[in-house]
Amino acid sequence: MTLALEFPPISHLFVWPDFAFAGTPLAMNKTVLIYLAALVLTAGLFLIAGSRKTLVPVGLQTIAESGIGFVEDSVVKPTIGEIDGRKFMPFLTTMFFFIFFTNIFEVIPFVQFPANSRMALPLFLAILVWFIYHYEGFKAQGLAYVKNSIFPPGVPLALYILVAPIELLQVLIIRPLSLAIRLWANMVAGHLLLVTFAVLTATLWESTVIGAVLPFAMLVLMTGFEILVSFLQAFIFTILTAVYIGQSIHPEH
Secondary structure, three states: OOOOOOOHHHHHHOOOOOEEEOOOOOOOOHHHHHHHHHHHHHHHHHHHHHHHOOOOOOOOHHHHHHEEEEEEEHHHHEEEEOOOOOHHHHHHHHHHHHHHHHHHHHHOOOOOOOEEOHHHHHHHHHHHHHHHHHHHHHHOOOOOOHHHOOOOOOOOHHHHHHHHHHHHHHHHHHHHHHHHHHHHHHHHHHHHHHHHHHHHHHHHHHHOOOHHHHHHHHHHHHHHHHHHOOOOOHHHHHHHHHHHHHHOOOOOO
């Protein structure tokens, strides 16, 4: 028996038609709804958790406080410092949870799409980070920020001919591009893998249930793996943001 294995076209996997306000700046599709849902989940989590003043955290308060503690201990303190990093805690914590929520929709039934597999949001966040670390650099160092960025302290004078152009490209272009592409590419790859094993499972199921066992097991395994990837990509984007901010305000590092 010949199996009719048909993989959905890319347009069906990543391009969603507008279903509300089509043709206007307010047009909405599946991706936009995921962004809005992630925004509501992030804001709702901290608003609800913040409204509860119990000494022993429970429910959402536990999740919020654990998340704040994680970002503080694993992201802010090692990269920016406990004192200087305090003012960046709200921004970095919000970024971590928002990116995680936009990623995790990849494994939510009936949604099954990571919004960050579209380049728009990763690129917007990367540009936002670019403006923030440059602003903080000029604020902390003044015009010396330009010199310290292009000519990092401690490098032998003769090597500046090679190091200076590389550092200039890194600070201006490579950092934001790598932030955006890393997040986007990982979510695209994960989405394609899940779709591939889902198609294999459905196709083999029609011919023989036994033949579908292996691809189904891989689908379950990859779903668990993508949950981990959703967390890791949110963490990596957030900690690299903190690293860039820390380097801008602490040139000696």
